[in-house]
Amino acid sequence: MTTAAPAAVTAPVPGDPPPRRRRVSRDTVAAWGLLSPNLVVFTVFLFVPLLATVWLSLYSSSGFGPREFVGADNYTELFGDSTFWRATANTGLYALLTVPVSLVIGLGIALAMNRPLRGRGVLRAIYYVPYVISGVVVAVAGRWIFNENVGVVNRLLRSAGLDGVPWQSDAVGAMGSLVLISIWTKIGFVMVVYLAGLQSIPAEYLEAAQTDGAGKWQRLRYIVVPLLKPTTIFLVVLGVIESFQVFDIVYVLTGGGPGNATEMLVTYAYAEGFDARRQGYAATIGVVTYLFIAVLTALWYRRQRAQEADL
Template identity: 55%
Template sequence: MVIVGRRPARHRGEALAGLALASPALLVFTVFMFVPLGMTAYYSLTRYTGFGEPRFQGLDNFGQIGSDPLFWRALVNTGVFTVISVPLSVLGGLGLALLLNRHLPGRGLLRALFYVPVVISAVSAGIIARWIFNENFGVANRLLTGLGLPEVGWQTDGPAALASVIAVQVWTSLGFAMVVYLAGLQGIGAEVYEAAVLDGASRWRMLRSITWPLLGPTSFFIVVYMVITSFQVFDIVVIMTGGGPQNATTFLVNYAYDAGFEQRRQGYAAALGAVLFVIVMALTLLQWRAGRRRDVA
């Protein structure tokens, strides 16, 4: 009877201790995540300019989003940006990880050089990219003319401007994918490859049948993370193109920012933010379910 009576009290003490240790993180999450989410949900149902009192108007903002051509343009731009940049970043990071996982001279230096773009600020990366893709004196056009190719209107041609933003996104995310894949590769035991070599497996067969399947959880994490970050891209676009030309590089976050702080339609901007949140959550859940099916299979 004494033991049965003490165990719940001990468990309650452990739960309270765990809650006390987690309380700083919970407080940060509440202040910087849950409270803003709640405020976004509230303002999305109002007409609000940032001054005075918000006026409740129900789902009118969401109805305007459905008939807003610029929203659909921003959504398509964001989707194209994600569909192109994420696979390039994932496959490029995997290729770098496979290369730099070998015993190469200067391997540590090469890893550091490829990781540098990850740690520099997005503003710095955007300034560097704006200089590289400048139509008048940029390095990109000079390289093209040096190879006998025509110059590209990186700031005046829509597809070219979008391509330049994608290139910078891939450049700044390759190092992250590389480091995570390196950690995954180093978690695969050497005996697995030794057994495959004894069975006569080629390098390609080992990559396809051993390395890639065992890196499944790593790939899942990288893809989910990069899809979320690609839908949140903002700084690079503001510095490089400002959303132009002719809204060719206007993404959802940029459009929400312009609606809220340039047009003073903060209720509408909150509705755009709510839609973006739903889209990202839906994509994350779809990827999570796909990952679970793969693990069960």
């Protein structure tokens, strides 16, 4: 009768290091400690409200009493809503009118402010102040400037022998006043961003072009504008996103009128949520607007990554 030999026990070799344990480095702890406040703010004030908005868009709710689950009915109604499409078209028109004009004017001011001028810092501050002022204050000033009866603009027009413009009662006039006030508030920020882009252009490029006989417009067209392309793309995307989020200036200056001539997506969502007491439908408008902004941001991010890969 044979007996199986016991399994060999491997004794630890003297001098071998102890088994490595999974430890969290101090850098990782410090990184999470620094990120945690932003993550908490993002979760509480952005991610959770977004999920709540998506959830609310699936219900019919007035804000009082029980909610009724309707599924995708709000979305079906939305895509057949003529007012929603009018608000979408108005928002697109607003972006189409304000973004390019503010970029051109802001670039022109940035080119002027990039030169050694006396009082340049004061001038930069004057141009930037409208951007940091509250939108409500700007809109109240706009109502006084573009008032049909006693407004500054119509008084100047009448003093020149011209007819006043119906800024509040005409669709074109109302949109025009909104666009002009918005451009006035945007050009300061555009100027600051373009100034940063201009100061990052190596002076050797411009000096070499000037030595080769290139004039001011040629240097601007073939050197400055191409090198400012990433800055321009950033400003275009940011301007379009801001256009789809505009609310305070429209609400105070025109109220979306006359009729629905200046109704924007956010003002329409506000009207449906708080005036018509259809909070589920208003949440649906918010979700669709958010999806458009998210797609636009993703396209911009993808383009930026492609440009960085080409460098």
